[in-house]
Amino acid sequence: MFLTIDNIHKTFGNNHVLRGISTKLNRGDVMSIIGPSGSGKSTFLKCINFLEYPDRGSINLNGISIGFDKNGKIMGENVIHKQRKSFGMVFQNFNLFWHMNLLENIIEAPIRVLKKSKREAEMIADDLLKKVGLFDKKFSFPRKLSGGQQQRGAIARALAMSPEIMLFDEPTSALDPETIGEVLKVIEKLASDGMTMLIVTHEINFAKKVSNRIMMLDEGKVVDDNDTGSFFNSKENLRKVSFLNQDY
Amino acid sequence: MDWSFFADQLLTPSDKFVKAFFLVIYISLISMFFGIILGAFFAILRLSRNFLLQFLSFMYIWIFRSVPVMVWFVLFYTGFAIAGIFRFQDITIFDVVIRGNVQAAIICLSMREAAYMAEVIRGGILSVEQGQIDASKALGMSWWKSMYRITLPQSLRVVVPPMGNNFNIMLKTTALASVIGVEELFLTTRTISAATFKIFEMFLVLAIAYLVITMGWSVLQMIMEYRLNRHEQDPNKTLVQKIKSNFKFSNNIHRDGA
Numbered sequence: 001m002f003l004t005i006d007n008i009h010k011t012f013g014n015n016h017v018l019r020g021i022s023t024k025l026n027r028g029d030v031m032s033i034i035g036p037s038g039s040g041k042s043t044f045l046k047c048i049n050f051l052e053y054p055d056r057g058s059i060n061l062n063g064i065s066i067g068f069d070k071n072g073k074i075m076g077e078n079v080i081h082k083q084r085k086s087f088g089m090v091f092q093n094f095n096l097f098w099h100m101n102l103l104e105n106i107i108e109a110p111i112r113v114l115k116k117s118k119r120e121a122e123m124i125a126d127d128l129l130k131k132v133g134l135f136d137k138k139f140s141f142p143r144k145l146s147g148g149q150q151q152r153g154a155i156a157r158a159l160a161m162s163p164e165i166m167l168f169d170e171p172t173s174a175l176d177p178e179t180i181g182e183v184l185k186v187i188e189k190l191a192s193d194g195m196t197m198l199i200v201t202h203e204i205n206f207a208k209k210v211s212n213r214i215m216m217l218d219e220g221k222v223v224d225d226n227d228t229g230s231f232f233n234s235k236e237n238l239r240k241v242s243f244l245n246q247d248y
Numbered sequence: 249m250d251w252s253f254f255a256d257q258l259l260t261p262s263d264k265f266v267k268a269f270f271l272v273i274y275i276s277l278i279s280m281f282f283g284i285i286l287g288a289f290f291a292i293l294r295l296s297r298n299f300l301l302q303f304l305s306f307m308y309i310w311i312f313r314s315v316p317v318m319v320w321f322v323l324f325y326t327g328f329a330i331a332g333i334f335r336f337q338d339i340t341i342f343d344v345v346i347r348g349n350v351q352a353a354i355i356c357l358s359m360r361e362a363a364y365m366a367e368v369i370r371g372g373i374l375s376v377e378q379g380q381i382d383a384s385k386a387l388g389m390s391w392w393k394s395m396y397r398i399t400l401p402q403s404l405r406v407v408v409p410p411m412g413n414n415f416n417i418m419l420k421t422t423a424l425a426s427v428i429g430v431e432e433l434f435l436t437t438r439t440i441s442a443a444t445f446k447i448f449e450m451f452l453v454l455a456i457a458y459l460v461i462t463m464g465w466s467v468l469q470m471i472m473e474y475r476l477n478r479h480e481q482d483p484n485k486t487l488v489q490k491i492k493s494n495f496k497f498s499n500n501i502h503r504d505g506a
Binding site: 088096 | 379386389390393401
């Protein structure tokens with residue numbers, strides 16, 4: 001297995017947000033995570049790269065235990081921050097560094113974390129900017145870009161670290177309807193390139209189209225975790241059916 | 249009022265006065281430099297998760313903001329020497345003699361400045377959005393890298409205006425160092441005016457000298473704030489247009505995303 005997540009628990013105070021979530025992914029799998037607000041989708045995603053520390057459980061990427069040592073204790077931040085670079089993350093609010101232009105945003109971590117030369121990092125950045133269609137905006141600052149452009153830039157920034165897996169946390173929720181498409185297209189292209197991805201999303205139709213796996217969470221538990229076809233065809237689970245049949 | 253004496257002192261100040269003028273600038277700059285570094289250190293301690301470090305920083309800020317700097321001057325320079333704890337000696341660096349009382353002044357001013365800057369920088373750090381820090385962490389940056397590449401630079405925009413305020417106050421506070429005999433502008437002016445009895449004229453010259461120094465600082469601060477607003481400027485504008493628009497949004501409270 002490429003990514004094995006086992007029995008993740010997370011509490012905030014008295015609030016038991018994640019109640020034992022497990023799943024397995026093969027390399028190249030694209031899994032969409034859906035579910036109502038407050039179901040723990042985003043927290044689950046953040047627990048995978050330890051932006052939030054899970055209370056217990058285990059995460060294994062390509063044979064390497066992430067965050068937890070052999071005894072199930074959480075490792076030091078100095079180990080965890082090195083492990084995070086295997087995971088590319090894209091946020092709902094883009095979070096491009098506003099004091100740097102697009103190019104500087106993309107080359108920052110490759111230079112500072114991967115110790116690449118500036119020249120090499122810029123070459124990679126140019127390729128990625130072309131891939132997401134922002135090459136002509138490379139000297140623009142984030143606040144001068146539209147939401148869709150910022151999000152595509154944020155995807156390029158995450159890809160510049162050549163991560164093994166990409167985590168998307170509601171990548172289109174903060175976008176206006178007109179720019180959602182351009183971001184989804186970029187994600188789709190990544191999927192067809194064989195990138196392993198976990199996508200928290202509200203776009204059910206997009207999830208259906210882009211992913212081969214769907215996981216539904218509700219109240220911190222897995223409601224269903226299946227390949228896309230079976231997920232939408234099986235109708236036994238009432239919670240799932242009522243969620244999918246909502247009329248907006 | 250002796251206008252010719254006034255004009256004479258203003259346009260061709262004595263060597264002593266010019267020396268004092270630059271002494272004020274260099275004491276302020278050095279103290280500010282150490283004040284900022286030490287201040288950043290205490291701000292970070294104050295924000296750490298360790299209660300002991302937080303408390304240490306809190307105590308430092310409390311003590312150095314509470315006692316007047318004039319008291320510190322006398323305590324550190326005269327008091328320490330008389331109690332036999334420590335005596336500031338003149339030292340020579342690159343053929344420049346730094347008097348013992350100047351060293352004491354720099355140390356006291358730096359420590360006081362650190363207490364004020366710690367609070368300013370703490371406010372700046374707290375103003376940085378969590379999302380920016382999350383993004384830097386997700387890219388594999390360590391706590392320290394994220395601090396000095398993302399958090400501190402982003403906090404500058406909030407830190408620089410009050411820091412300018414502090415520096416302005418610092419320039420004028422050097423006058424208090426006259427109590428330990430530092431020959432800065434105030435003491436020098438008093439010496440000259442006592443010898444000539446031209447108190448009004450001399451102190452008018454002194455006031456103008458302070459105006460000139462703070463004016464110089466204002467220009468520097470303007471350039472700094474202009475640089476910090478780089479991300480909001482249109483790269484296609486000319487320099488003059490950029491400076492003009494910079495002035496505009498310094499006054500614009502409706503700037504988005506701030």
